Amino acid sequence: MNNIKYFLPKSLEEAVKYLSDNNDAKVLAGGTDLIVKWKKTGCPDMHLMDIRGINKFAEMNDLSEGFFIGAGATIEQVESCEKIKADFPILSEAARNVGSVQVRNLATIGGNSCNAAPSADTVLPLIVYEAEAVIVSVSGEKRCTLKDFFVGPGKTVMRPGEMLKGFVLPKPKPCTVVSFAKHSRRAGMDLATVGVAVKICLKKGEKSAEEISVALGAVGPVPVSVKGLEKFNGADLSSDNVLKEIAEFSFEQASPITDVRGSKDYRSKMIVQNVKDCICKAIKID
Amino acid sequence: MAMTRYEKGDYKIIGTKRPYVDAKEKVTGRTVYVSDIHLPGMLYGKALRSPYPHAKILNVDISEALKVPGIKTVLTGKNVEQYKWGPITKDEYLIAVDKANYTGDEVAAVAGIDEEACDEAISKIRVEYEPLPAILSMHDAMKDGAPLIHESAPKNICNHFDIHHGLDTDEVFKNAYYVHEGEYETSLHYQGYIEPMAGVSVWDAHNNVTMYAGIQTPTWSRNDYAVALGIPVENLRIVQPPFGGGFGGKLSQPVHPLGALIAKYAKQPVRLVLDRVEDFQCALPRLPMYFKIKTAWDKEGKYLGKYTYIIADQGAYASYGASIALTAMYRIDIMYKCQALRSVCDLVYTNKVPTGCYRGFGNAQKHFAHETHLDEVAEVLNIAPDELRLRNFSGENYKNPHGWNTNSNAVSDCMKRGLEASEYHDKRKKFFVVNSDEKNHIKKGIGFAACVHVSGNRSFIKPFEGAAALLRMNEQGKVYVFSNEPDMGQGIRTVHSMCVQEVLSISEEHVCTTTPDTDIVPFGLGCFASRGTYMSTGALHMALNDMKSKLIKIGSEILGLPEGELELENEFVVSKTDPEKKASYADIAWKHVCDYPGQHILGIGYFTPEGVEYPDATKYNNISGGYAFGCQVAELEVNTKTGQVKVNEMWGIHDSGQPINLLAIEGQVHGGMAQGYGWALMENLAYNDKGKLMNPSFLDYQMPTAADIPKINAEFVDSFEWTTGFGAKSIGEASLIGAAPAIQNAVYNAVGVRINTMPITAEKVLKALEEKKRHQNQKTSVE
Amino acid sequence: MDMKTISFSVNGKPQKVHVRTNWTLSSVLREQLGLLGTKIGCGEGECGACSVLMNGKTVTSCLVLAVQADGAEIITIEGLENMDGTLHPVQEAFVEAGAVQCGYCTPGMVMSTIALLEKHPEPTEEEVREGLTGNLCRCTGYQKIFEAVQIASKKMRRG
Known part of the structure; x- marks a missing residue:
């Protein structure tokens, strides 16, 4: 009881490999949901892979097909990103509505989706902006539109060994x-x-x-x-x-x-x- | 015998704004709170709590728990020596013996080397329960066939009270021009202090117990705790370190003695701190109450009679329920000149969290009901709500049918000033126009409530009321204050320091206000019933004069001048005519220590409010020397599409007698009104039909955040309570009790609906608006 | 029981602590380093009493695993005073304004105020409210805390 097996990968490749070898490992991003749930259930044994050491996960940049937001970008980074404010204003607004300053500093945009809570604030704008979730595993990358990402309370389409890399948001039409x-x-x-x-x-x-x-x-x-x-x-x-x-x-x-x-x-x-x-x-x- | 009448002095310090004496410690993180205390050899304690609201305990198997590494002891109701206890009714064991009476009731306890070991041991205790039918609503408690919670309380009625003073209410109702009836119900309101319940206990080989506890009533609660533990009272020493808020929740309550019980069997010091979920489950929140109020009026709005029926829900154990119920029954009767008063109350047990003291102590519940009721009456009689109250306010030196009497009383001034400051009358007119526009779905409203509370309530110990203060000047001339009235954040240490500085003309650095230790401080009751400032500054006034006269006497010996020629100034005894002739406190203190080897100069003071007596069997007699009054106003808007209520601004105008620390009493008004605001609109401990608490977290039990809280204005009318040395009355509880009815009355002003069952949630408002609309449509279709 | 050695900076001083992987940052600060100014009010990140600055941003340290603080810069309430004992302007302002009653929320509230004023040196009322939303106070009704933030803002701009 009460043990945490903790792994901190240095790269995306290492993370994906680790997850493939350790199907019981949970991805730890901000921890604002995961750690609370862990505490509320009496701190059971847990196997964690902490992705906060991987800078690539927190990247936000322009792609030809749209804007990429790394799953590890904090809600605060999303909220204050000028590009998002300009092109995806309600994502910025929704981010500002998440919890408190402290929560937004820790919590990530990916976590807000992966936690698959029906009340997650940032999920709604991502859905209407037709965001695609980029899912990675050792077998490569795949995409899933966010509206099809959730399959039940706390459950997403992601299978063991898969993790969320980020979202691609197509640029909205001018009108x-x-x-x-x-x-x-x-x-x-x-x-x-x-x-x-x-x-x-x-x-x-x-x-x-x-x-x-x-x-x-x-x-x-x-x-x-x-x-x-x-x-x-x-x-x-x-x-x-x-x-x-x-x-x-x-x-x-x-x-x-x-x-x-x-x-x-x-x-x-x-x-x-x-x-x-x-x-x-x-x-x-x- | 004529009563002593104190006069207002020409104060230099009293009445100003002074930063709290302990603030610097707190902003630097240096203050050691109860849950920070770590004693050598200390273990951690933890309780196992019942998952059922009502269940027989058939068997508790602790064998596996005892095997957990690091576990020192595992206690059950049957393997310890314990006694039924309770502040008023002795109906509770520290660890349940045969039956658990609410979800959260303690059924076992452990001590271990760390919290993890405790958690593991707790998870390995196997309890065999036989679930019993549970009572989850106070309205079901007295029904035929309801399960019985305590053998000693048939029909689950712990107390039935019937108080009737003055004229015959039935007669008055018969002959009245108008009789108004209303029903109101209040919610389960949690104190929400940020430091959970905590205590650290040491039990020595001679059965002497030292308890470091976050407690508002150290010397008094000793008596209750000693009963639970089966030790002589004198064996129990309570030390009260700084603690993170009380608001009534931290009077006698089970966490402290349970920690001591665990320490007894662990034979090591034990720290027992509740986690937040436990604190939600088993602290002692405000008693929910159901009110049926019936009042009689003449045509001009003269308040002729009142009948109140109350069901009060004290949950699984009695705690202070009886006193709280009594407060709800008749305390407000000192504010209005009503001559026929009857109040009946059933205080019932239910299988929910035991309820207890929370800022307002029954009076908050009554104010919600009564001040709502008065606005309803005003509307029917077509008299403005303020005018109706003005015609009935009690005023100074008023004696009511219960034998209570006011001394200072500026309630009218409070209301007038409150309405002026908030521009109540102008806004009522303006809002009427704005709200008449049907296209506008944001409706504005403003409402107020008058309020009264005691400064101490003489209903607890028959031969005792009052306070003592002990001053000691050490050999360097520094003054130490010993009082039994603890600081829990309200700032009484600063109040004491300011009084000392005022009378002795001494700098703050040379005044040390101690925190209570029952081995050292004089006997007293502590801080509840808004008694702290009124009582303790009364005692301090006397102690300071005692010390002052001693300083002057010794100064006169040193200086060779007559005492009458001397005064105190900047830590010197100085000649009034020749400022060059002076003796420093340090010299005086040193001389005293030498003349009477080792003895410090003492100042001894005590205070008992004159004209206050213990209530007789019919609950007749004046229970307080200083009634504090106020008027609280709320301005808000209601969204008729969603039912959401947004309070924009509140005003609290109070008669607290002479303010001592203006900064602190402003802070009390802000904090009290904020809690009243939360109670009115969002706070309620909610149980499901299985008797499980549904919102035991700060996320789900919602208290106001910085984003919610409206602007709150605090102001004090000119007043001096002549029965106590520095003229101070109370503020702590008076500051909470007007907010909820003010909000209720403002909501009504905005949208014409009342939510008489708290809290006033958006959902209830929307529903009421829909019903109102349906009703109006029906009416028009009939017409 | 998995253990890990973490190296991090706390209040400008390097620290090397051997921790269990299931310990939170708040428990390491309080129990290993004796920094009791970081308070525990709920353990679930909802009251804000345990707020500290981690790499310049406020976090509720009860929700951060100690291992996650490896390599981080942490500032707690104890790290604000100057060597000579003079207070940080935010601390001074809290004392002067009477923004401290029981004081249990104060360390967290002060840390949030520092972060708030870093972001908004002259905050509007709205910004103050938003910046302090994650810190519950039950004593003050927030009024004097709001005042304290404005006093601190002036003090800090005066330099």
């Missing part, structure tokens, strides 16, 4: 507007009761959409990427009825539950309300 909402009970240090991210490609000079993406958090076992929104392409978003329809359509795909943060009933209402508010905020109507 894109976005917004993010974190509905929580208290202003600081809280998990979302309901989280919403919205991305809309507007038709030029109009309040109607070419394309709408909505992601919902804390409303089911995994973050929800709303499917079938194409049917609203071309709809007039300045119409209250349309907003209501989109919000209710989105809500249909959520499966909120009752917990200490809110009842199923209240969450349901707040999904609808926040989706409407987010669309209005994105297209700048009151």
